[in-house]
Amino acid sequence: MTESTAPPTSTLSPSADVTPDGFRSMMSTFPTGVCVVTSLDREGSPWGMTCSSVCSVSLDPPTLLVCLRAGSPTLAAIREQGGFAVNLLHEEARGTAELFASGDPHRFDLTPWVQDPFAAGPHVVRDAHTVADCAVVLTQQVGDHVTVFGTTRRIVRQSTEPPLLYGMREFRRWSAV
Template sequence: MNRSTVRTTAATATPSDDFRTMMSSFPTGVAVIAAEDLDGTPRGMTCSSVCSVALDPPTLLVCLRDGSPTLQAVLASGEFTVNLLHENARSVAELFASGDPERFRVTHWERTADSAGPHLPRHAHTIADCTVALTQRVGDHVTVYGRVRHISRPNGRSPLLYGLRQFTAWPTTT
């Protein structure tokens, strides 16, 4: 684009409903981001804002709602897990999006001494353990950059996807 043809206009705010509709047309994978509070209470939330950042060192980012108990646990502990959900984990995605305080009581999860937070091995096709490398507040969310320290693949299922306000499985080819 020729710079001489670029117009400068006063910035106007895009209504959040328009932005939400636009982003719903961009399908993405579905994850549960999980961490433990300093007292050991598990916290977690469904998240579709996950992105790779760098290969060396392996780094990803997640965007978490400012003020959420999950974000508070991530910041307090300095670590978190990214549970990439598989095609049959829609109910878990919906549960962790609901804010139900009993979600960890009704969902199988595991935590080992080496893990960065709760693992959902029955519901995730891949799990990444991360150490917080950087955080940045933007609007009503905080971007958390995580240095990936371990990856596990509990099963070989396909990813769960979300777009156009609906869940679907990765299409298979025959």
């Protein structure tokens, strides 16, 4: 069987009722984990932002993708550096998630972080249960966001605390059923 690379012809008609607010509202009903994506710019200054658009792409090689706003300074630093860290936040890290979503220019002064020589970006040491250091292999702009694919070069487990979740426009704790 030969795999086709051409997309099928769509029979869907465009709809005026799919607005950015409507799309955002729909996606809020799909809970996800929360991370802080970080990198350094050319001068060595740290940049980072809260991100819930993260997923695994491949096991071989181990690859993650993150989706960042096209005008983001964090994205600019990732492109300059060629790498990024994905700090997976634990359930006690709501304050850090909110801080890195706020745009506060002093966010790295308000939370503990480290940058070791093998890290692809700053590690948020108090609030991440695990950090993946990734090397950029591909970027692709789609609409107002850029998808960044990164091969995972190192994984650092910092704690065993459960993950922080985000859904229905609220941060939540993981709860056992």
